[in-house]
Amino acid sequence: MNFIVSSSVLSGKLAEMSKVMNPKVVDPVLGYFLFRIKGEKLQITASDGDCTQCSTVDVVSTSEDGELCMPSTLLLNAMKNIPEQPLTFIVNPDNYSVVVKYNNGKFDFQGRSSEDYIVNTEIKGDFNESIIGSNILSMAISQTSFAVATDDLRPIMCGIYFTVTDGKFQVAASDGHKLARNTYPMDANTESAGDMSLIIPMKPAKLIKGLSTGEQQVRMLYNEREATFIFENDALHFRLLEGRFPNYNAVIPKNNDKVAVIDRSALLAAIKRVGVFSSLASGCIVMRFSGLQVTVSGEDIDFSTSAEEIILCTYNGTDITIGFKREYLRQILETFTSEEVRISMSDKSRAALFTPVTDEKEIDNLSLLMPMMVDD
Known part of the structure; x- marks a missing residue:
């Protein structure tokens, strides 16, 4: 499993995906990135156990398909000051050692078997699907997140409430002192399988905003417990907040x-x-x-x-x-x-x-x- 990838592309993607991970992990394997080579693509997975991001990066060349866990902190720090150039990853499948070569040097470290990396990356069972423009999605989170509660005694209000009703996309949040309610049109590129009701925790909401760039269309797959937001080269899977959001229109x-x-x-x-x-x-x-x-x-x-x-x-x-x-x-x-x-x-x-x-x-x-x- 050897591959060559751009240093700036990989470093930027890893820095973005590190936001998913927690500094203090319960399971040590969650302190690793999962690298998977499949064809001419490098698939990277990062997770904190509740929220998982899967992203795809183009590679210059590969030898064969394979997968390996690589330590996140070590890899991020090692690549931080390497200028734009090709990086060659040479992986020993027998002992999971990794050598990374660049123009005037190299570094090596110990990886970990991918068999230990067990996280949910997609919805299990039946789900509904909606499609919405990334610009509306980003705007909705930006204009609503300030009102999200931070009080753990009311966990149901520690998220952003997404609804689709009567052909309109509405986003709301409240902490009891302030309330934000923003309604957006369902344009020609926005589709919904019917009425939608999701309470998205603040952490994945921030990650969704960061991924909602350009004019791409975002697929939202969801059921009562979990959701997956699919972008052009990224997918974010996370648990939803379960419960009934207060009737904010009544106040x-x-x-x-x-x-x-x-x-x-x-x-x-x-x-x-x-x-x-x-x-x-x-x-x-x-x-x-x-x-x-x-x-x-x-x-x-x-x-x-x-x-x-x-x-x-x-x-x-x-x-x-x-x-x-x-x-x-x-x-x-x-x-x-x-x-x-x-x-x-x-x-x-x-x-x-x-x-x-x-x-x-x-x-x-x-x-x-x-x-x-x-x-x-």
């Missing part, structure tokens, strides 16, 4: 009658500046809407610091003073790409809605944020 208010339209960049910049002077403990930003302006302020009583800025806006409704956690505000505003943002409120103790002001009718972005209690 979205329908009668927020106080509406402000503000320049998104100006508001974001003001929050970042004023936030320096707000309380480190609470991180509260106070917004006072009145007439054609909003006053953004922050205060830290413990250190006797405060700041405020006035931003012009379009506002309809009675005067209102409402407080938000500055980090949550920043995250919501940074996910939008529109020039202006619409904020809908009812009173200082009820959820506010944030939506981008845009002519885009096919995509519906909505974020909900619970306020913090402040004095009028």
Whole structure:
């Protein structure tokens, strides 16, 4: 099992696939990459036990088909500073030793039998299939992931909820304080076998976003317990979060009658500046809407610091003073790409809605944020 492969191509692919693996592994074999030569292709597998990525790399030449486990950390560190050039891998099938030769040197290490590498790489049993564009998939994860919970006491909310209903692809996440719900059209290149409902853990969601490049079509194979996302040269298999995701549509208010339209960049910049002077403990930003302006302020009583800025806006409704956690505000505003943002409120103790002001009718972005209690 000898083969020649580009150093930069292999190094880049291994660095990408190392994100699947855990630094501390329960099973030592999960600290290895599985290399499999099949025809003119090098198939590489990396896994943490729950999430497995399989990728294909072109090779310059091969001697024969075969497979071997190679230590991930050692191989990554060894290839880190090798410039672009062909690498020749010479594998001894009798003792699993590997010699890697390049232009002006070589290094060798000990591999491991592939028989020890037992991971799930595909769905077992029946499954459904949907197809979606990688650009929509990447956008959906980017605009939703900030709202995912990190509290292990509520594991069902530690993921992104994917649904297909009535011909629309909807993605949602919530941690109880903030909610993101984004809806995208099912275009001509997007297909679904019917309604879909998946709760994808955050780790595979990030990996899916990294693999969703270009204009490729992504096949999603799934059942109640597991899913496989198939890209042009990669496949990601992982376990789903099992359970019932909360009915997030039920908590979205329908009668927020106080509406402000503000320049998104100006508001974001003001929050970042004023936030320096707000309380480190609470991180509260106070917004006072009145007439054609909003006053953004922050205060830290413990250190006797405060700041405020006035931003012009379009506002309809009675005067209102409402407080938000500055980090949550920043995250919501940074996910939008529109020039202006619409904020809908009812009173200082009820959820506010944030939506981008845009002519885009096919995509519906909505974020909900619970306020913090402040004095009028």
